[in-house]
Amino acid sequence: MALAAGATATEAALPAVSMILLQFGIGAANDVVDAPRDAGRKPDKPIPAGLVSRSTAAAIGVACSTLGVVVAAAHGMPLAGLAAVVLAIGLAYDLWLNGTRWSWVPFAVGIPILPIYGWLAARSALPELTPLILAVAFLEGAALALANGLVDVERDRGAGDASAASSLGLPRAAWVGLAIQDVVVMAAVITGWGIGLTRGSIMVAGVGSLAVLAGAGTSLLAARSSHPSAIERRELGWRIQAIGAAILAFAWISGAAQLGRL
Numbered sequence: 001m002a003l004a005a006g007a008t009a010t011e012a013a014l015p016a017v018s019m020i021l022l023q024f025g026i027g028a029a030n031d032v033v034d035a036p037r038d039a040g041r042k043p044d045k046p047i048p049a050g051l052v053s054r055s056t057a058a059a060i061g062v063a064c065s066t067l068g069v070v071v072a073a074a075h076g077m078p079l080a081g082l083a084a085v086v087l088a089i090g091l092a093y094d095l096w097l098n099g100t101r102w103s104w105v106p107f108a109v110g111i112p113i114l115p116i117y118g119w120l121a122a123r124s125a126l127p128e129l130t131p132l133i134l135a136v137a138f139l140e141g142a143a144l145a146l147a148n149g150l151v152d153v154e155r156d157r158g159a160g161d162a163s164a165a166s167s168l169g170l171p172r173a174a175w176v177g178l179a180i181q182d183v184v185v186m187a188a189v190i191t192g193w194g195i196g197l198t199r200g201s202i203m204v205a206g207v208g209s210l211a212v213l214a215g216a217g218t219s220l221l222a223a224r225s226s227h228p229s230a231i232e233r234r235e236l237g238w239r240i241q242a243i244g245a246a247i248l249a250f251a252w253i254s255g256a257a258q259l260g261r262l
Contacts, residue, residue, distance in 0.1 A: 001118025004257035005127075015121035018071040018083055019114070025065030026090030032057045033094050041155040075121055082117055086110065099161035104145035111141030115253060127262035132191060133253075140184050140245050146177040147219050147238040151231065174223035178216040181241065185209045188252055201255025208251055211244025 002012035031038070032054050035047040046052045052060075065087055072083035093106035112134040119127055127133070149156075149165030150173055156166045165173040192205060219237030222230045256262050 001115045001253060002121045003118075004254045004262070005119045005122035007122035011122060012118070014071060014075055015079065015118055018068050018075075018079070019086070019117060021064045021068035021071060022083060022086050022090070025061045025063075025068055025087065026094065028057050028061030028064060029091060030094045030098065032061060034098070037099075037159050037161070041159050078124075079117070079120055082113065082120065086113055086117070089113075099156065099159075099163070101162045101164050101167045103149065104142050104164040107145035107148075108138050108141035111144070112137035115249070129256065129262055132187075136184055136187050137249075139180050139187075140249075143177050143180040143184065143216070144238070144242055144245065146173050146180070147216070147234075147241050150174060150177070150219055150223055151235045151238055154231065170223040171220075174216075174220040178213075178220050181212050181216040184245075185212060185248075188248055192252055192255070195256055195261045196259060197252070197255040198258070201251050201258075204251035205248050205255070208244045208246070208248030212241050212248060213244075215240030215242075215244055 002015055003009070031045060031047055034042075034045075035054050035057075038045045039048045043049060047054055047057055069080055069083045069087065073080035089106050089110045093103065097103050097106060115133055115137065116126065116130070146165055146168075149163040150170065152163070153166045153170055153173075156163050168176060188205060188209065192202060197205070215237045217237075218240060219234050222233035222237060225233070253262070
């Protein structure tokens with residue numbers, strides 16, 4: 001997004017490093033908080049497996065989170081402030097919303113921040129199409145949260161946890177996720193056609209769209225199956241959706257930026 005906004009590779013590296021550090025910090029905090037539950041449901045994770053202690057993981061989380069904000073502050077206070085918001089959303093998930101039916105909210109709120117974060121690293125003003133980008137990214141975040149939740153439904157129920165996916169039930173959650181992805185893809189196609197994306201951008205966006213729908217379809221079929229491999233196929237569906245969404249977003253945003261339509 002920073003490159004699309006006109007940043008050089010060096011300038012774009014700063015928000016990239018900052019965001020990576022923030023995600024490392026949030027991820028480490030998640031493992032620390034979930035360690036007692038993971039001992040029974042995910043024994044192969046680093047802390048239950050004995051690869052790292054909770055205190056070490058906590059230190060890594062604090063260090064990465066702090067460095068993420070500091071690196072963002074090197075660009076300016078607006079980016080540092082947004083980095084703090086990203087961190088707050090991630091920690092809200094780790095500390096309070098994970099294991100509840102509201103666990104999808106941090107995904108839905110956090111995903112839209114990513115393009116804005118990159119854009120503000122290159123320009124001081126938000127793009128004109130910010131409302132559209134935020135709305136579609138919110139939907140995509142919710143869909144990805146559902147897809148991710150489908151992978152852990154059995155383990156969440158076994159641990160007494162809840163999630164949007166487990167609350168809705170496997171088939172229904174998968175159907176809802178597919179419906180949301182349909183809306184996202186249609187919105188991308190219609191708006192892309194409306195702003196006049198080039199053939200190349202449309203082709204790449206098409207690849208991303210097909211991957212998103214294929215992943216959602218894989219999750220749905222696996223959610224309706226009782227085969228032992230169903231969980232692995234749900235995880236595959238989630239991964240395909242995430243990769244497809246990234247390809248679609250890149251093609252749409254970079255294509256719009258090249259046309260000067262952002």
